[in-house]
Amino acid sequence: MPAQTPARGPRGTRGSTAPDHAVSLARQLHRSARDAATADRHPAAIRQMRRGLALLDTPGIDPQERLEVRTRLRNTLAFCLAETGKVDDGLTQLAGVGQELAQLRDEALRAHLSTLVNLNRAALLCRVGRMDEGIAQLDREIELSERRLVALGDPVTGGPAANGSGAGADREALDLLALALSNRGNAHGEVHRHDKAVRDLHRAVELADAHDLPLRAAIAKHALGNAVQRA
Incomplete structure (x- = not known):
């Protein structure tokens, strides 16, 4: 990951606002967490995603962008929690995400993220033996x-x-x-x-x-x- 300096924005240029920088770092943490998860380093991935979620509490972030990045982080976090044996915690992460996504104005992005979340939820339901619920999803x-x-x-x-x-x-x-x-x-x-x-x-x-x-x-x-x- 590139150096993280609060005075610089996503591409290292001066003048970017703190909210823009927070979103950029959250996206970087998500990418890094996905790489860690691919390498079966799920605890490290979980730590990175929790940091990313905390960054999204920065005041002034565009609500639409916050919703998108937050959804991606929570979805991947749910998977990683399940991989460490905490499937119920993973399902908790996904609770309510569908209702939140209804506020996303970009229809194509909303459909894509909804699909990712719903497929993940179905997989977790099946993992805990709730097969009929998973299949229905x-x-x-x-x-x-x-x-x-x-x-x-x-x-x-x-x-x-x-x-x-x-x-x-x-x-x-x-x-x-x-x-x-x-x-x-x-x-x-x-x-x-x-x-x-x-x-x-x-x-x-x-x-x-x-x-x-x-x-x-x-x-x-x-x-x-x-x-x-x-x-």
């Missing part, structure tokens, strides 16, 4: 994601946009939809609904292959192979 998120994508074209075949623009569907949204399908397939497998597991995982593979998402496709194919053996 995934049901809702998959339906919402498909509705958002339909105007941009068929999310599986990559067909032309319904509005005639020919623009492709949002790649990140497609990746999250494939993730949601994979997660729901795995959850169905855990409760021995093997036919549903195979169906969801097959859809995830189709989606990932159609939109050149190789990592997502590889993970889904591996899970699909296991599900087929159990079916």
